Amino acid sequence: xxxxxxxxxxxxIEGDLDEIVDLTEDALDEELGxxxxxxxxxxxxxxxxxxxxKAGNMFVPEVLRSARAMQMSMEILNxxxxxxxxxxxxxxxxxxxxxxxxxxxxxxxxxxxxxxxxVVKDLGKDIAPEGFLEAxxxxxxxxxxxxxxxxxxxxxxxxxxxALEEAGVRDKVKVMIGGAPVTQAFxxxxxxxxxxxxxxxxxxxxxxxxx
Amino acid sequence: xxxxxxxxxxxxxxxxxxxxxxxxxxxxxxxxxxxxETGVRVYAKEGVELAHSGGAIVEDTTEDSSLIKMPSWxxxxxxxxLPERVTVVGPPYKDGKRxxxxxxxxxxxxxxxxSDTPFTIDPYTGKRRRAVYQxxxxxxxxxxxxxxxxxxxxxxxxxxxxxxxxxxxxxxxMLEGTNKPxxxxxxxxxxxxxxxxxxxxxxxGKEEWKKAPAFSLYIEPVSPLxxxxxxxxxxxxxxxxxxxxxxxxxxxxxxxxxxxxAGTAVQALTExxxxxxxxxxxKPGAQVIIGGLMSNMDMRxxxxxxxxxxxxxxxxxYTDITKWLRVPEYETAGCSDTKCFDEQALMExxxxxxxxxxxxxxxxxxxxxxxxGLTSCPELLVASDEIIDRTxxxxxxxxxxxxxxxxEVMDEVGPGGHFLAHDHTFDRFKTEIWxxxxxxxxxxxxWELGGSKTYQERVHERMIGILEAETEPLLxxxxxQELRRICELADDRHKDEELDLQMFV
Numbered sequence: 001x002x003x004x005x006x007x008x009x010x011x012x013i014e015g016d017l018d019e020i021v022d023l024t025e026d027a028l029d030e031e032l033g034x035x036x037x038x039x040x041x042x043x044x045x046x047x048x049x050x051x052x053x054k055a056g057n058m059f060v061p062e063v064l065r066s067a068r069a070m071q072m073s074m075e076i077l078n079x080x081x082x083x084x085x086x087x088x089x090x091x092x093x094x095x096x097x098x099x100x101x102x103x104x105x106x107x108x109x110x111x112x113x114x115x116x117x118x119v120v121k122d123l124g125k126d127i128a129p130e131g132f133l134e135a136x137x138x139x140x141x142x143x144x145x146x147x148x149x150x151x152x153x154x155x156x157x158x159x160x161x162x163a164l165e166e167a168g169v170r171d172k173v174k175v176m177i178g179g180a181p182v183t184q185a186f187x188x189x190x191x192x193x194x195x196x197x198x199x200x201x202x203x204x205x206x207x208x209x210x211x
Numbered sequence: 212x213x214x215x216x217x218x219x220x221x222x223x224x225x226x227x228x229x230x231x232x233x234x235x236x237x238x239x240x241x242x243x244x245x246x247x248e249t250g251v252r253v254y255a256k257e258g259v260e261l262a263h264s265g266g267a268i269v270e271d272t273t274e275d276s277s278l279i280k281m282p283s284w285x286x287x288x289x290x291x292x293l294p295e296r297v298t299v300v301g302p303p304y305k306d307g308k309r310x311x312x313x314x315x316x317x318x319x320x321x322x323x324x325x326s327d328t329p330f331t332i333d334p335y336t337g338k339r340r341r342a343v344y345q346x347x348x349x350x351x352x353x354x355x356x357x358x359x360x361x362x363x364x365x366x367x368x369x370x371x372x373x374x375x376x377x378x379x380x381x382x383x384x385m386l387e388g389t390n391k392p393x394x395x396x397x398x399x400x401x402x403x404x405x406x407x408x409x410x411x412x413x414x415x416g417k418e419e420w421k422k423a424p425a426f427s428l429y430i431e432p433v434s435p436l437x438x439x440x441x442x443x444x445x446x447x448x449x450x451x452x453x454x455x456x457x458x459x460x461x462x463x464x465x466x467x468x469x470x471x472x473a474g475t476a477v478q479a480l481t482e483x484x485x486x487x488x489x490x491x492x493x494k495p496g497a498q499v500i501i502g503g504l505m506s507n508m509d510m511r512x513x514x515x516x517x518x519x520x521x522x523x524x525x526x527x528x529y530t531d532i533t534k535w536l537r538v539p540e541y542e543t544a545g546c547s548d549t550k551c552f553d554e555q556a557l558m559e560x561x562x563x564x565x566x567x568x569x570x571x572x573x574x575x576x577x578x579x580x581x582x583x584g585l586t587s588c589p590e591l592l593v594a595s596d597e598i599i600d601r602t603x604x605x606x607x608x609x610x611x612x613x614x615x616x617x618x619e620v621m622d623e624v625g626p627g628g629h630f631l632a633h634d635h636t637f638d639r640f641k642t643e644i645w646x647x648x649x650x651x652x653x654x655x656x657x658w659e660l661g662g663s664k665t666y667q668e669r670v671h672e673r674m675i676g677i678l679e680a681e682t683e684p685l686l687x688x689x690x691x692q693e694l695r696r697i698c699e700l701a702d703d704r705h706k707d708e709e710l711d712l713q714m715f716v
Contacts, residue, residue, distance in 0.1 A: 059510035061465070099441075101254070101433040104466050108513055126275070151329055151368055152375065152398050180585055181329040199513055 004030055005041045008073070012045025013052075015065030017072065024073040034080035038117075042070050042077075046115050053200060060108070063200075067115030088119050090142035090210040093135055093173075095123035097156040102149035105179060108199035109145055116203040118143075129160040133167055141173055142210045145202065148179040157182075158190040174209040178202055224608045227569035229528040235535045238473060242480035243283040250280035251436040251485045255443035258489060265492040281488055289488040292495035295537040297455050299362070299392040300423040302413045304685070311391045312423075313362055315500060315539035318571040320606075322564070322599050323362035324354060325546065325577035326396050326429060327381075330586040331367045332551065334674060339550070339586055342367025344384050346587070349678055350579070351388020353592055355685075356677045359599035362392040364429070366579050366587035376701040378402040382409055382426075383694050390685055393426040394457060394576065400444045403428060405701050407452060409694050413686075420453065427455040427500060427574075432482050434462035443489070450490045450497035457541050457574070458486035459502025463515055464525070466508040472525050479505050480532060487538070500574060501533060503541030509548075514583045518547040518559030526563075527570035534571065542572025545595040546580035552590040552667060556581055560591060561598050568602040590667070593674045597649050604645035649673055 004027045011020045027037045049066045052058040081088070092113045096103040103125040110122045121139050123131065127146075136144060144164075148154045157177050164170040176194040177187050187195035194209055196202035230238070250268075253259050254276040262279045263269050271278040301311030313321045331342040334349065350366035365381040372380035378398045385393050386409070397403040410425050411417050430445045432438045449456040460482040462468035468475040483501035490497040506515060506522035516522055526543045533540035544567035547559035560578075567575045577584070578599075579592035609615075620635045630636050649669050651658060658664075664672075686694070 053511075056511050060508070060513055061510060101437055101439050104463065105513075151327075151370070151377075155374055180583075 002030070002032070004032065005037065005044070008037060008041030009045040009048070012042055012066050012069050012073075013048050015062060015069050017065070017069055020069040020072050021076065024076050028076075028080075033084070034077045035084065035086045037073075038077055038081065038086070042073055043117060046070060046117070049115070050200070063115065064111050067111050070115060089117040089207065090119070091121065091139065092118045092143045092145060092206055093121045093123065093132075093139055093141035094145045094147070095127035095132060095135075096125035097146055097148045097153050097160070098126055098128040098131075099156065100148050100150055100153040101125050103147070105149070105199065106145070106147040109147065109178065109196075109202040112199045112203040113145075113206055116207060118203075118206060129156060129163040132160045133163045133169070136164060136169055136173055137167070143174045143176060143206045145176045145178070145206070147177070148182065151181045154179070154181055154186070157192070161191050176202065176205050176209060221611070222608055223610075224606050225569060227527070227566075227571075228531060229524065229570065230531040232535065235532050238476050238480060238532060239536070241477045242484055243286060245436075245477060245481040246281045246286065246484055247283055248280070249436065249481075250278045251438060251481065252276050253279050253438045253443065253485075255438070255440040257447065258438065258440075258443035261447075261492050262489060265488070279485070281485065285488050286484055289484075289491035290536070292491050293487055293538060294496060294498050295539075297427075297498045297500055297539045298423055299394075299427050299455055300425055301389070301391045301393075302386070302410075302425050303415075304390055305683075305687070309390075309423075311361065313392050313574065315573040317534050317537065319573055320568055320571055320575060321361035321573065322359055322545065322567075322575045322578055322595075323391075323394065324350065324360065324364045324366045324592060325580040325584060325587070326364035326366070326394065327368050328366065328580065328585055328587040329368055329370070330582070332581075332586060332588045332590070334589050334678060337551070339582075341370045342587065343371040344369040344380060347381055347384035348388045350587060350589060350592065351385045352682070353589055353674065353677050354391060355389040355682075356680070357593065357596040359596045359603070360391070360578065360592070362394060362574065362576075363389050364394045364576060365396065366589075366592065372698075373702050373705060375705040376402070376405075376698065379405050379409065379698040379701050382406045383691075383698055386413060386694065387684070387686060387691070394429055394574070395426045396429045397445065399441055400448055401701070401704075403445055403448055403454070405697050407454065409697050412690065412693050412697075424453060424455055424498075427457050427498075429457050429459070430486070432458070432460045432486065434460045434467040434482060435478060436482060438482075438485060446486060446490055447493050450493040453498070455498040455500060456486075456490065457500045457502060458483055458490075459500075459504055459541050461502075461504045461506075461515070464505070464507040464521065465510065466513075468505070470507070472507075472521060472528065475505055475525060476528055476532065479529065500539040500541050502543075503529060503572070503574075504543045504577070505529065506543075514548070516548055517543075517577065517580055517583055518549070518555070518563070520562070523563040523566040526572065527566050530567075530570045530572045533573075540573045542567045542570075542575040543577045544568075544572070544575050545578025545591070545598070546584070547591065548583055549581050550586075551581070552588050552594070552670070556588065556591050557594060557598075557666075560595050564595060564598045565602045565605070568599070568606055589674050589678075590670050593677070594649065594666075594670045597647060600648070601645065 174193040184195045196205045259277045268280040296316040346367040354360040354363045464475040468478045544563040547556040549555035578595045581588045
């Protein structure tokens, strides 16, 4: 691996917000392709971050700092990637369900998914089934993620899946759900494609769902 | 009488303090700054209008919410009518007598359970599963029998009852199990109304409620600095109907609040001060208890820590603040992040129970919580009763008087004698020396003869003993049916919107 890719990767791992933009531009100056910088620099760094996080050697704020460094680099690379027709991992649409203002878990999932290389559209909180449906139609995501903290608002997840079915778009999107009272059994029962118990595994799950 | 002593100070109890008065004031004035400068977001039109009419500045109004900024004088004005003492009672027994009363004010301690866990540990199989009606009734029965549990919250969500009305069924299960004061939760404002109706029936009328309310209502604004429509509706309803409200945000240091504990305390106080002002605008004298559950996010797992030292420390610091403010407080203890009834449960519960007791938190809740508040554990509830008892011995301190110094006794016994048969011992050993109820102090041989039981096994036996003891029903059949009727009527009103009732179980 070239020195500069190694430096990009290290800047991602260290979440070096001061250096990442310059390093990305340096890599482009060395005539490396955007796709190569993405895969061998950014993603290599994020993969390392993922391994260290799961091993308990890195912590949430550090992972988020790495994801932010990656976003800063991606802002430079995105137009070039689009030009050369490189596909991102996919698009994830996220929201906290109707009646629920508890969105810290969903926010974490958004940042973890970005770090994993997804384009993330975050709808915010208190999203009704119709809101999710409209957004699915508008943004055409690969994965729809819904989160709830309360058992009373969990029900809204099933209503959303029903709304997607009735509108005939259920097959176009994978649905993953999460939140403190949610379980795999509940996900199976309401016909979701997957359940994740925490933000890091939600990003892994999204990867599985699109692969 | 000869007087020989002067300038003699007494510690009737040990004293524990996290913050100095200067530090408390720094946090309080910082909260006033946040309330006036940063503001809070309110998702309820009625709340926005009330705040505005009381002098608040309304900005950045969107389709569903507004940013509210309150000048500090609004807080000064609200504090002038805010009750310093709030009382919640248990319903009467069949002889017409109330035996359980919580008088919440500075330095008064009451321990109670936590509420609304989706899961519970089955008392017989030890397995984690969804909680149902019978679990809540069982937990209430344990709380009724345990002398150091002073109030009850539904240690489990009744998930074999309808999703939109489970709060009424939970209240019924609680009333079946205990006559101790209750802190209820409610799905929505209809749920509060129904449960209030049930309380009127249980007490024998609205006038009885007015004399002394039999429950408080748990209301949780969302951190950071957000107050949902449901939260504001509940607050206003409580103010209108003389229901003490537990207005308690649950900020999470590092995630939904600053990672510094002082910053989290400022934010929590700002969130509660908004509730205080709104309640007093609606009705001067409205009864508010502010909380009390604040902790840190674990940065490896992103969970809310219930057993961390920061949880105990921050809750204690908040107690210092509420004592200074002279507002009753909702504290947190008896809880753990563990997954089963194990050493971690006992270690974490012991430390936070002792800390909450030493600092003097008023309504110390969440006894029996494990798994970050997702699971209720009956054994931890039973063990905590003994931990609280142990803590209370420490709180009784060491009275130092001529009698307790025992100079005459020592002189009588003299070098080489013993104190076992002395009247001084006979008269005082029971009050001076604490005796465990579950902890073991036997000699080895007797412990072995008794089956070599571990603490966990002995706690389990105590729990089963209470659950299986024959007790007279607390509700007579007629009253039970009357209360049940309210739950059923609520079910009827909601039947069209319910999913399969078995979806959780």
